[in-house]
Amino acid sequence: MSPSTPKVLILTQEFDPTVDPVVKSLMSRDVEVIRVDLSYFPSKLVFTTSDFDGDRRQLLHRGRRVDLDSLSAVWYRRPTAFVFNSQMTEAELQFARNEALHGIGGILRGTECLWVNRPDVDAVAELKPYHLRLAKRLGFTVPRTLITNDPDEVRELITTSDRPIVYKAFSAGVIHYPGGFPTGLYTTIVGKEVLDHVDRVRHTMCIFQEYVEKAYEIRLTVIGNTYFPVVIDSQSKPTTSVDWRGENMLPYGPYQPLPDDIVERTQRLLTELNVVYAAIDFIVTPSGEYVFLEVNPCGQFMWMQHDLGLPLSDTIADLLAKGGPFTREGPVTQVGY
Amino acid sequence: MSSVLARPPLRTNLSMTQGHDFDVPLPVDHDGQPFAYLFAEWDPGTPTELEQDVGHYDEELQIWVTPTGDITLGVYTKTNTGSGCAGADCVTDDACF
Numbered sequence: 001m002s003p004s005t006p007k008v009l010i011l012t013q014e015f016d017p018t019v020d021p022v023v024k025s026l027m028s029r030d031v032e033v034i035r036v037d038l039s040y041f042p043s044k045l046v047f048t049t050s051d052f053d054g055d056r057r058q059l060l061h062r063g064r065r066v067d068l069d070s071l072s073a074v075w076y077r078r079p080t081a082f083v084f085n086s087q088m089t090e091a092e093l094q095f096a097r098n099e100a101l102h103g104i105g106g107i108l109r110g111t112e113c114l115w116v117n118r119p120d121v122d123a124v125a126e127l128k129p130y131h132l133r134l135a136k137r138l139g140f141t142v143p144r145t146l147i148t149n150d151p152d153e154v155r156e157l158i159t160t161s162d163r164p165i166v167y168k169a170f171s172a173g174v175i176h177y178p179g180g181f182p183t184g185l186y187t188t189i190v191g192k193e194v195l196d197h198v199d200r201v202r203h204t205m206c207i208f209q210e211y212v213e214k215a216y217e218i219r220l221t222v223i224g225n226t227y228f229p230v231v232i233d234s235q236s237k238p239t240t241s242v243d244w245r246g247e248n249m250l251p252y253g254p255y256q257p258l259p260d261d262i263v264e265r266t267q268r269l270l271t272e273l274n275v276v277y278a279a280i281d282f283i284v285t286p287s288g289e290y291v292f293l294e295v296n297p298c299g300q301f302m303w304m305q306h307d308l309g310l311p312l313s314d315t316i317a318d319l320l321a322k323g324g325p326f327t328r329e330g331p332v333t334q335v336g337y
Numbered sequence: 338m339s340s341v342l343a344r345p346p347l348r349t350n351l352s353m354t355q356g357h358d359f360d361v362p363l364p365v366d367h368d369g370q371p372f373a374y375l376f377a378e379w380d381p382g383t384p385t386e387l388e389q390d391v392g393h394y395d396e397e398l399q400i401w402v403t404p405t406g407d408i409t410l411g412v413y414t415k416t417n418t419g420s421g422c423a424g425a426d427c428v429t430d431d432a433c434f
Contacts, residue, residue, distance in 0.1 A: 014394035035399040078350040105347040120346035200372040
């Protein structure tokens with residue numbers, strides 16, 4: 001590898017099938033890939049920054065020393081937690097974890113390269129109450145929304161609403177098991193049958209929205225300034241009609257490019273959220289209106305590459321290899337299938 | 338805002354392959370549960386799939402390698418990326434937080 005060879009740092013766990021095709025794509029164009037998981041720290045992963053003898057920021061893994069200032073890009077995917085010495089007490093583990101989060105987070109944050117996406121940016125962008133408000137301010141049509149832990153508010157909404165109401169979770173799902181995934185919770189239409197249990201709303205924050213009639217839905221994947229709008233024919237199956245995540249093999253519809261005004265608003269939204277990558281969900285109503293549902297700044301995408309042949313992994317690889325700085329002011333390219 | 342919500346600026350995720358316990362029973366329904374649990378289902382997949390040779394991470398290639406070339410390990414999250422497109426990298430992987 002020459003000094004000018006692009007270097008891409010990928011932070012994720014070892015089993016991440018979304019990352020593997022991107023790694024292959026990067027290597028095919030002679031990009032140096034450094035893929036590590038945070039669980040390697042501290043036993044197999046060393047970070048050092050010092051200005052005692054020159055100014056250096058380095059990562060050391062499997063004998064490879066990587067100059068963090070020479071990175072083209074960092075792809076922050078789904079790294080798992082640090083694994084510390086098993087003899088540590090809980091208090092010691094907590095201290096070690098906090099020190100590592102601060103130290104490594106600070107070293108990585110100091111890199112000037114492109115981030116897809118910075119985790120602190122993701123943490124803000126994924127906040128539904130925030131990005132719904134932002135989307136509404138930018139002119140998107142957004143379902144009317146109630147966010148509360150007040151059972152009386154929910155009781156009033158369900159008993160008086162002129163339209164069906166859905167409940168959804170802010171996070172991906174509920175956790176039934178220690179170490180288990182949040183799962184098993186889809187957007188659900190709720191009616192008067194839940195009133196007997198509505199007091200449970202007081203236990204934590206809940207989000208309710210008006211149910212919007214759909215012609216079809218759009219999963220928009222944004223990679224830099226390249227847009228991949230995919231039509232999901234959610235109304236063709238009962239398992240996908242309310243929440244298309246209810247089906248693994250999705251019914252797709254023919255490609256429909258986004259209207260210019262939706263692209264323009266989406267660019268403004270993503271500029272405000274400061275994300276380079278995002279997955280965004282829209283409903284398209286029978287009258288053709290686009291209704292914004294949410295932004296997922298860390299959403300999966302490889303299922304659409306496999307199902308529809310979209311060049312998503314190559315587009316991510318292009319972005320990472322090119323590096324920063326990224327500007328959202330460039331023209332948008334929409335890619336069909 | 339970001340400096341408050343993400344302090345420090347790192348996050349970690351659950352493993353897609355480790356730490357899953359299929360034997361613990363579902364929690365008993367009670368009024369102390371969050372509202373969401375009224376609608377929750379739990380179907381983590383077929384544990385027998387775990388007995389297959391699911392492959393390993395190749396440190397040189399920096400990718401996951403399976404005996405067949407297809408990825409089937411993600412039964413937990415419905416990840417099932419197959420080269421033959423018989424099983425896509427399924428959408429419920431969005432749940433991997």
